[in-house]
């Protein structure tokens with residue numbers, strides 16, 4: 300599990316890479332404000348990619364728990380958390396929020412092994428994981444299931460490229476002028 304530690308609220312001279320004009324913790328701030336203040340931008344190594352949950356610490360107390368959806372790049376060596384704010388009734392929230400931070404943190408980010416906090420394998424098999432997104436090999440299974448739904452791998456590539464075009468422009472994209480023939 301990831302812990303990010305934030306300081307007291309302060310104003311920024313100009314908007315940062317997340318468009319924020321203030322950051323840090325203020326007593327009484329809303330969940331959404333705290334989420335925006337805490338989600339980034341952090342220097343996160345590869346290890347962060349396997350983390351499912353993040354705790355937000357301030358003043359030695361856990362103020363929020365976030366289920367990490369993905370990490371988005373915000374600057375060349377910085378990323379921000381994108382995820383869901385957890386609430387009372389969730390195992391991770393109930394274990395940590397409002398309580399002392401579970402491990403001493405000497406920097407803004409820190410990892411620790413948590414006995415709570417699992418999430419289903421993203422292939423949908425139902426296995427519960429405490430780190431990572433897939434059981435070993437299940438990422439390939441999930442991908443191939445989707446390819447099969449479209450047809451062949453070649454069909455899948457055509458379908459994917461047609462959808463991805465607005466976002467990425469591969470160098471080689473030559474669709475045949477006439478009807479497709481194999």
Ligand SMILES: [Zn+2]
Nearest residue numbers: 420422424437
């Ligand atoms: Zn699976």
